[in-house]
Amino acid sequence: ALKKRQVSRLVRERLPASIRELLAGMGEVGDAQNVPIFAVGGFVRDLLLGKENLDIDLVIEGDGIAFAREYCRRHPCRVRTHAKFGTAVIIFPDGFKVDIASARMEYYHEPGALPNVEHASIKLDLYRRDFTINTLALALNGPEKGALLDFFGAQRDLQDKVLRVLHNLSFVEDSTRVFRAIRFEQRLGFHIGLQTEQLLRSALRMGFVEKVGGPRLFNELAQILKESNPLPAVERMAELGLLPYIHSRLTLPPRVKSLFAEASRAIHWYELLYTGEPCQGWLVYFLCLTSGLDEESLEELNRRLGIPSRHGVILGEQRREVHRLQRFFERRWGRGRPLRPVELHARLSPLATEALLYLMARVDNDEVRSWVSYFYTALRKAAPLLSGDELKALGIPPGPLYKKILKTLLDARLNGKVASREDEIVLVKKRFLKP
Ligand code: ATP
Structure with missing residues (x-):
């Protein structure tokens, strides 16, 4: 386990000065209010792993909302509070945000439901977290200032690269942790511990994952698809039998796997263009994942997951159009009749970037793919010069x-x-x- 001295070296070497000052300022306000304050969760985990993570989560042993208000009285920032959860967000003038929570006790009325919140100690707060590696707390003030609190063996598990839940009912309490386990496993290159995997599988067998509501399920799935290379996590979902919970007919045949690989190439190609227009890679991967579903099943899935309606056009009309265009383009290529620029422009202009990238992933022919990339780089913005x-x-x-x-x-x-x-x-x- 790391000594205080070693921790302060990590802080000094791995955190930018602005963050160190911010944390020190938080500690001072904590001291003035006489409440212990800790940085917790992913921020501390990634500090130890040497990965950049500036999502700061603080836990106050006391009233987090009162703390946030006091901090904002002394510093130029504003605060947004959620009295029901005892949480606050401090928002700095440049938009930087820090999440504040009150050390809390959570009662789970029903598996998969949102927790109610009440004040309790930091240890209990950490015990309520998903995996041991997320239970580290870095003390920011008081006599313990600079010390790492490790109640549940987090440092050992970080060393062993293993994901472990804190207790046997963890997946039953909150089945979205099943998806989080897979996401962390692939992202960090860790593995799910043996006993944790058994608990995960039995939570599945007992039907707890079915209880996860559509929007929460969508959130977890989107998080997985937002990882830089989501295929390994999707393969792991398939291996653990999770895909049918997303849709009863969802599978991962080799065709869909290679679609992921092609989509990843297309997205990287797009990112290298630096168009300044961000594309939602996860949506491209979502199109790939669901490419085998018929329209009706996909609509049903979108409804159940509560997918925001702004994505509806891409997942409906544009998806249909991409499937049609793929066949049409490949037929034209087969006949040795490439599409002329005017035709490419007419057919591809109505499509969103995500739909175009999905089209690039689907065509298994370099020349046809180059028609699409040519449209994107040379034709898409074409317009007459005369007004x-x-x-x-x-x-x-x-x-x-x-x-x-x-x-x-x-x-x-x-x-x-x-x-x-x-x-x-x-x-x-x-x-x-x-x-
Ligand atoms: P990321 O880099 O993906 O944001 P993170 O660890 O910061 O990873 P968040 O989803 O931002 O993850 O969550 C912040 C912290 O809240 C986590 O470190 C974790 O301990 C806790 N947490 C989040 N979701 C759950 C959950 N379903 N059950 C228990 N604890 C959770």
Whole structure:
């Protein structure tokens, strides 16, 4: 176990000065209020693992909301509180956030339900957590300042790279931990301990995972799909028999696995373009995972998981269109008739980036894939250089004709017939102005 001296060295070497100052400031307010305050959870875990993690979770042995208010009285920041849970979020002017909780006792009325909260000690708070590796607490003030509290063997398990639950009913209390176990296992390169895996499997057998509500299930699944390479975790879900809990007909055949690999290539390709427009990789992977489901099953799944309706268009119409386009493009390729830029533009422009990346993942033909990437890099943003005002200045009276002219100019641009503003003016004069 790490000594205070070793811990302060880790803090000094691995945390940026701004974070160290922030934690010191929190400690001072804790001292002034005479309440013990701790950094806990993933932040401390990752500090020991040497992984960057600036999601700071603090636990106050006392009233976290009163603490947060006092901190914000002394520092330029604002606070958002949730009295029901005894939690607060401190929000700094640059948007940086720190979560504050009151050391609490949680009563689980029913497995899978949200906990009620009441004050209790830090140890009890840590005991309520998912895995031992998340139970470390770093004292920020008082006589213990700088010490690592390790009640449940977290340091040993970090060393052994093993995920263990804290007690036998852990998965029964909260079955979303099944998914969290898989996510941490793959992300950290750990393995689920033998006994923990037995508990996990028996929670599955006893039907507790079925009780997890749709939105919570969706949240866990999305978290897994947001990992940088989600396939190993999805394979582990399949191996443990979890996919049918997402949808009764969901499986992971080799075809879908290779789709994940292709999607990962497409997403990396996209990220290297630095378009400044973020894409939701998890949505691309979700399309891959559910690619074998018919439309009706997918709709049913979306409804049950409560998938936000803003994703509905991509998961519905656009998915259907991608499946159609894939067949169409491959037929055209088979006949040796590549799509012309105008055709590519017309067919691909309506699709969201996520749908395009899904299309790239689906086509198993480098040339067809290059049509899609060509569209994205060269055609997607194509637009006429002349504006309506300039057409007017050329002596064309405003009216429905403008739409036709702009379409003509766009097509000419896509076909490489015009490059400059002058080219466009010449074209407009030739085609739309009587001499
Ligand atoms: P990530 O890097 O994915 O955010 P994290 O460890 O910070 O990992 P969070 O989901 O942000 O995970 O949760 C913060 C802390 O809250 C965790 O360290 C964990 O101890 C605790 N926690 C979260 N979900 C649960 C749960 N379902 N049951 C018990 N404890 C949980």
